[in-house]
Amino acid sequence: MAPRHFVDLWKLEASDLRAILDDARARKNARLGWPKGQPDADRPAEHRTLAMIFEKHSTRTRFSFDAAMRQLGGDVIISNAQDMQLGRGEPIEDTARVLSRMVDAIMVRANVHEDLERLALNADVPVINGLSDRGHPCQIVADLLTIEERLGNVKGKTIAWVGDGNNVCASFIHAAPMLGFELRIASPAVYHPDLVDLARAAERQGRVSTTHDPREAVRGADAVITDTWVSMGDTDHDERLDALEPYQVDDKLMGEANAGALFLHCLPAHRGEEVADSVIDGPQSVIWDEAENRIHAQKSILAWCFGKVG
Ligand code: CP
Ligand code: NVA
Numbered sequence: 455m456a457p458r459h460f461v462d463l464w465k466l467e468a469s470d471l472r473a474i475l476d477d478a479r480a481r482k483n484a485r486l487g488w489p490k491g492q493p494d495a496d497r498p499a500e501h502r503t504l505a506m507i508f509e510k511h512s513t514r515t516r517f518s519f520d521a522a523m524r525q526l527g528g529d530v531i532i533s534n535a536q537d538m539q540l541g542r543g544e545p546i547e548d549t550a551r552v553l554s555r556m557v558d559a560i561m562v563r564a565n566v567h568e569d570l571e572r573l574a575l576n577a578d579v580p581v582i583n584g585l586s587d588r589g590h591p592c593q594i595v596a597d598l599l600t601i602e603e604r605l606g607n608v609k610g611k612t613i614a615w616v617g618d619g620n621n622v623c624a625s626f627i628h629a630a631p632m633l634g635f636e637l638r639i640a641s642p643a644v645y646h647p648d649l650v651d652l653a654r655a656a657e658r659q660g661r662v663s664t665t666h667d668p669r670e671a672v673r674g675a676d677a678v679i680t681d682t683w684v685s686m687g688d689t690d691h692d693e694r695l696d697a698l699e700p701y702q703v704d705d706k707l708m709g710e711a712n713a714g715a716l717f718l719h720c721l722p723a724h725r726g727e728e729v730a731d732s733v734i735d736g737p738q739s740v741i742w743d744e745a746e747n748r749i750h751a752q753k754s755i756l757a758w759c760f761g762k763v764g
Contacts, residue, residue, distance in 0.1 A: 514748050592751060638664075
């Protein structure tokens with residue numbers, strides 16, 4: 455049987471994404487108050503090892519996947535790509551074949567999305583996208599879990615994305631038609647979201663719209679989300695800060711959203727750039743739950759990859 459890869463969110467069945475979210479919520483609630491290192495009662499990853507490969511920096515993804523595997527009763531091996539023969543030019547295809555003989559799943563944080571696809575194509579075990587230049591699907595599962603904990607099922611809710619139409623935004627576009635939420639994206643023309651992603655969402659009757667006006671996107675929204683203006687690998691730092699300045703999420707902009715609207719940010723954040731201190735550290739911000747939920751979301755993603763969910 456072909457392995458269950460979690461590389462592109464849009465390639466999943468909507469029912470699988472729903473099953474992952476429901477499992478994450480149930481699994482989180484079943485261990486409230488437990489020590490963080492205590493395994494879940496059913497240990498769905500017992501005797502399984504996850505390899506983690508990082509081509510870029512990470513705090514949340516690295517620690518949450520490690521913690522997740524411990525809670526699932528499994529184990530991890532972590533390496534920076536630069537420390538591997540991969541960093542000296544060993545082909546990705548060969549790396550995929552070798553690791554498939556040694557571990558039960560591979561998580562990669564990749565510079566180039568196509569490299570992840572090549573790895574998945576040649577691996578006999580599930581491959582998980584821990585962020586690439588074209589998506590951050592694990593983050594979006596954590597974000598949706600966070601929104602649903604506070605507001606109930608995301609179907610019919612309105613989410614506003616403000617700022618750079620980047621990799622995290624792309625995964626929101628992928629999820630919108632799958633779960634039936636409305637997504638409004640406000641970005642400057644030069645940092646517009648990917649047109650292929652938008653076309654795919656439209657084909658699937660997704661309610662995804664774009665504008666250059668942040669107020670238009672945020673008006674009446676249930677959740678407002680932003681991300682850094684300069685992602686890992688971006689080289690046009692000054693141009694980005696100039697173009698994105700009108701897109702800061704501040705109190706005035708949050709005032710356009712529904713009363714009780716949530717503020718989310720995948721972190722790391724740059725206070726005073728994409729978000730004002732008063733918003734990210736204010737009462738509408740759910741960023742610490744969002745960060746914790748990386749563990750719960752990824753446990754259910756891993757369990758799905760191992761055929762134990764969905
Ligand atoms: N949000 C996120 O993926 O954080 P890290 O870059 O720290 O993993
Ligand atoms: N868009 C950011 C997300 C970091 C978690 C980046 O790619 O750097």
